[in-house]
Amino acid sequence: MARRGMPILAAALSWALAGCGEGPATANNTTGDLPRSHADPQAVAGGDAARGRAVLAGGTYGCGACHAIPGIDGARGTVGPPLHAMGLRAYVAGRLPNTPGNLVTWIENPRLVDPRSAMPATGITRAEATDVAAYLYTLRTLP
């Protein structure tokens, strides 16, 4: 008798849990990226976290002069916000939902997103910005 009850219980459970899969998170998803809560390094199409880390560590664009970036030696700037837990943040620059596409756009050309931002276009290429975004999504802890 108990065994016959199991399928019914399982069906009821799966029906109840199905409600957890949908949520307002996807409503922010205007660019076709994964929503923020699912953002992970693999989610940045074509991005390579190791290469992104090398771009940051190489210092060509001086990211660390403004931002404290976990895992990057010497990146301890206090001009802009620290980039801890970028993989968990809800918004980029306080404006855009934190999707990979939005983050890459912001890194590449902040003025497109917010013409009044103090963050300049550093000359970083889209490919490099994609790699950097992939690295930033590996950051998932607060200091």
Added chain:
Amino acid sequence: MRGRHVLGAVLALAALALAGCTGQQAVLDPRGPAAAHLAEFSWLLFWGGAAIFAFTMAMLAIGLVFTDWTKRTPPIRLVVWLGLAFPVVTLLALTVYTAAVGRWVDLGRGQDGGEPPLRVDVVGQQYWWEVTYHDGQGGTVTSANELNIPVGRRVEVHLASRDVIHSFWVPSLHGKMDLIPGRTNTITIQADTPGVIRGQCAEFCGEQHALMAFFVVAHESAAFEAWLAARRQPARVPEMPDLVAGQRAFLAAGCGSCHVVRGLAEGPYAAVGQLGPDLTHVGSRLSLAAGTLPNGVGPLAAWIADAQDLKPGNRMPSFHHLDSETLTSIARYLGSLE
């Protein structure tokens, strides 16, 4: 077998350690004649010292193991040959060689017939380097934190200080020479291969001594002449509206009271200050703030906003009272000054 493993590990470690001795700033990676002599000298001392050490240890081992033999050998012969004759001959030879190296590395002497050296004045100050090129016809061009030189030609560097004692050291080209307030020292350097190498202050000069570096860029002769001719020009006049706005903001923020931008004056403002580096061609330099940051619009904005956080105690104030648009427009303007 085990010994071979240990030897292998030691050799691998040594190779790893020595790998750090090549690159932009390395005594053992000479890029010019003076540094080559100094590197040869260093290796001779190293291997000579190593051989003497090994021989001494071998003698000690023989003394401890073959006691019968050592008892039969009169000690006076050992003392005379190895304790007296050997050091006298070795040290005498080394003294002569040292004196010779001292003359060989002095590139400034005894070449009166050849091409006259390029004269460059370097003035050290907390915590950067002012660099003035003499073009040989009475003209000068001033820049900062970068020494551009022609390959294969001697460069006579006149060293002075505006505050405390600094020291000019480009390990890949030569030894150190101090910059002493109230006098001018001279060192003649020469690079044999084109490329970028790094130098730094080698005398503790204050809080930011560690961030007082510079780059030496060695060009082929023709490229150097072109470089110098371009640097002789006044600053590029901006045409794009946002760069024009940046130029105006640069002047209005008072940057010109410490920095020179040759040719830049507008209304009551002019960029003629002498306290900070000449910014006429700042966009073409490799680094900002004497090797503190890479050059670029991002680092320029960071440096303007927060110079005191990035290099505490330097003479440049942090300009974080500027609104964000002004800050980025000044950074873009300066980045355009190539």
